Amino acid sequence: ITPEQSELVDSRFEALDGSDSRKSIFAEIAAYLGGAFVVIAVLFIAGKFWGEAPRAVQTAAAAIVSIALLTIAHLLGDSNAMRLRLTSVLSMGAAIAATGAGAFAADTNGAPWFPFLTGTAVALYSFIRYRHEILHIGCYGFLFITGFMTIGRFYGVEPDQSAVYALWWVALGSVWFYLSFERKVDQTLGYLISMATFFVASQFLFATDHRVISYLIAVVAAPASAFIFLTDRKWPLLFGAVAITTVTTGEFVASTLGGSLGALIGLLAAGITLISTSMVAIRKSR
Numbered sequence: 365i366t367p368e369q370s371e372l373v374d375s376r377f378e379a380l381d382g383s384d385s386r387k388s389i390f391a392e393i394a395a396y397l398g399g400a401f402v403v404i405a406v407l408f409i410a411g412k413f414w415g416e417a418p419r420a421v422q423t424a425a426a427a428i429v430s431i432a433l434l435t436i437a438h439l440l441g442d443s444n445a446m447r448l449r450l451t452s453v454l455s456m457g458a459a460i461a462a463t464g465a466g467a468f469a470a471d472t473n474g475a476p477w478f479p480f481l482t483g484t485a486v487a488l489y490s491f492i493r494y495r496h497e498i499l500h501i502g503c504y505g506f507l508f509i510t511g512f513m514t515i516g517r518f519y520g521v522e523p524d525q526s527a528v529y530a531l532w533w534v535a536l537g538s539v540w541f542y543l544s545f546e547r548k549v550d551q552t553l554g555y556l557i558s559m560a561t562f563f564v565a566s567q568f569l570f571a572t573d574h575r576v577i578s579y580l581i582a583v584v585a586a587p588a589s590a591f592i593f594l595t596d597r598k599w600p601l602l603f604g605a606v607a608i609t610t611v612t613t614g615e616f617v618a619s620t621l622g623g624s625l626g627a628l629i630g631l632l633a634a635g636i637t638l639i640s641t642s643m644v645a646i647r648k649s650r
Contacts, residue, residue: 422468430458437455452490459486534565566578586605
């Protein structure tokens with residue numbers, strides 16, 4: 365087609381898309397506001413008799429809410445972006461309600477691993493079916509907390525006394541890193557989550573006096589992410605590698621060399637060298 369015809373087609377579709385998107389935005393906002401009003405009203409009404417209700421009634425009510433939200437979410441489906449967002453929000457609401465149902469049913473005195481495991485199952489199922497960013501973050505959050513609670517329930521050691529908790533985070537971050545590399549999940553968000561997990565785990569280990577393991581994680585994670593960056597070119601990889609390297613190097617110098625002036629000057633010189641090398645490489649890449 366001619367350029368004039370192409371411009372006419374583009375302008376026509378942009379006009380149609382603009383009118384539809386405005387209607388969709390208002391409908392989505394109305395749905396969120398309506399849902400918030402319903403939740404607030406139900407919470408106030410239920411609060412008057414919730415404490416006196418039998419545990420079986422509390423469990424059944426939370427389970428019914430979870431099933432209802434999950435059913436509505438799946439009826440909405442993912443035929444367009446607005447429906448997918450609503451489906452994701454409702455699915456996360458169903459996972460939270462399922463966690464509440466598990467808490468009422470189990471009545472555990474220790475770490476609530478079973479309630480979070482129930483919510484994780486709902487969130488993971490929804491994320492596998494609908495690959496949205498909301499479900500991505502929510503599912504990972506449930507997995508992150510559930511592993512922490514499960515270790516605390518069956519291992520019986522405080523987090524600051526064992527490296528097992530942080531090693532679970534490293535294992536989970538490694539799985540997410542692999543899924544991102546294989547494009548099974550959104551790469552940018554997946555890499556960001558995994559690199560943040562490596563950083564948090566290394567800092568947690570350093571703070572709890574497991575410094576050798578913290579250094580090992582940094583030595584493996586930073587070069588690996590920098591190497592993968594040469595292929596995927598996703599900014600969380602480079603940002604994570606720089607953050608982990610910078611913080612870990614500073615901690616190593618401060619803890620092993622006592623922050624001596626000579627070590628700090630060497631660190632400054634290494635930093636200037638790296639920056640100079642980077643600027644030369646960037647200039648040549650142009």
